[in-house]
Amino acid sequence: MIVTLSNLVRNSSFMRRSFVIRIWIRLCVCALTLCPYVLLAEVQSATKAEKWDRRYSGAHYLYGTEPVEFLKQNVARFNKGKALVLAAGEGRNAVYLAQQGFQVTAIDLSAKGLEKCQQLAKKKKVRVKTVVADVNSYDLGENQYDLVTNFYFYDSAIFPKVMTALKPGGYFVLQTFSLDQPMPNRFGPRNPAYLVKPNELLGYFLNYRIRHYEDTFVDLNEGMHQGRAAVIRLIVEKEGVL
Numbered sequence: 001m002i003v004t005l006s007n008l009v010r011n012s013s014f015m016r017r018s019f020v021i022r023i024w025i026r027l028c029v030c031a032l033t034l035c036p037y038v039l040l041a042e043v044q045s046a047t048k049a050e051k052w053d054r055r056y057s058g059a060h061y062l063y064g065t066e067p068v069e070f071l072k073q074n075v076a077r078f079n080k081g082k083a084l085v086l087a088a089g090e091g092r093n094a095v096y097l098a099q100q101g102f103q104v105t106a107i108d109l110s111a112k113g114l115e116k117c118q119q120l121a122k123k124k125k126v127r128v129k130t131v132v133a134d135v136n137s138y139d140l141g142e143n144q145y146d147l148v149t150n151f152y153f154y155d156s157a158i159f160p161k162v163m164t165a166l167k168p169g170g171y172f173v174l175q176t177f178s179l180d181q182p183m184p185n186r187f188g189p190r191n192p193a194y195l196v197k198p199n200e201l202l203g204y205f206l207n208y209r210i211r212h213y214e215d216t217f218v219d220l221n222e223g224m225h226q227g228r229a230a231v232i233r234l235i236v237e238k239e240g241v242l
């Protein structure tokens with residue numbers, strides 16, 4: 001009887017231990033299986049700035065170090081004064097404008113992107129003022145800039161304050177993806193809300209001189225933007241329409 005009881009005690013402690021081990025194994029399997037979902041949830045809940053910081057965390061420049069071709073093609077028509085580069089990212093366009101003789105301010109919500117902008121500026125021996133800020137809430141001022149650029153960032157809510165920030169006779173230059181951009185694509189926005197609809201942009205600038213408007217396909221060769229892309233290209237001059 002005593003032997004049977006001690007066996008029972010030993011057995012029950014063995015069963016408890018194996019039960020705990022089984023639970024641990026199950027928890028580990030669950031954690032490993034759920035890991036990607038947990039990470040995904042973290043990424044989704046992380047702020048936009050953190051997302052872009054992560055994207056820019058590598059040593060390479062995501063969109064290369066050369067400016068947008070459309071900017072290069074048109075730079076000669078702009079007064080070489082103060083330029084504001086919106087959503088400047090890693091600074092390829094800001095640094096290019098500084099090389100062309102502009103006094104450049106680059107805004108982006110990614111501190112990491114702007115850190116790389118400063119590294120590029122140093123390498124090219126030019127100065128760029130960088131501001132880590134959300135362009136939606138940042139005060140752009142009034143009659144401050146000869147040129148404002150907006151490449152591959154689309155938020156029409158900022159247009160009124162962009163035009164206010166320009167000096168009379170200043171220019172606003174934009175290039176971004178249009179609704180014709182195939183979805184899903186290897187590059188470009190995944191959210192269709194960031195694709196510009198046909199003629200949508202024209203409506204925002206009816207009180208100003210639209211000097212250039214193109215709704216077209218171009219072959220891009222700028223870092224991860226490689227190949228055929230549907231883009232809108234716009235140049236608006238801050239000159240009133242009577």
Ligand SMILES: C[S@@+](CC[C@H](N)C(=O)[O-])C[C@H]1O[C@@H](n2cnc3c(N)ncnc32)[C@H](O)[C@@H]1O
Binds near residue numbers: 049091108
């Ligand atoms: C596709 S990248 C383009 C970067 C740069 N314009 C270029 O062409 O190389 C979009 C950039 O917009 C920035 N961005 C997104 N929303 C922003 C906001 N609300 N305010 C400031 N920057 C923003 C991101 O941090 C990112 O650097």
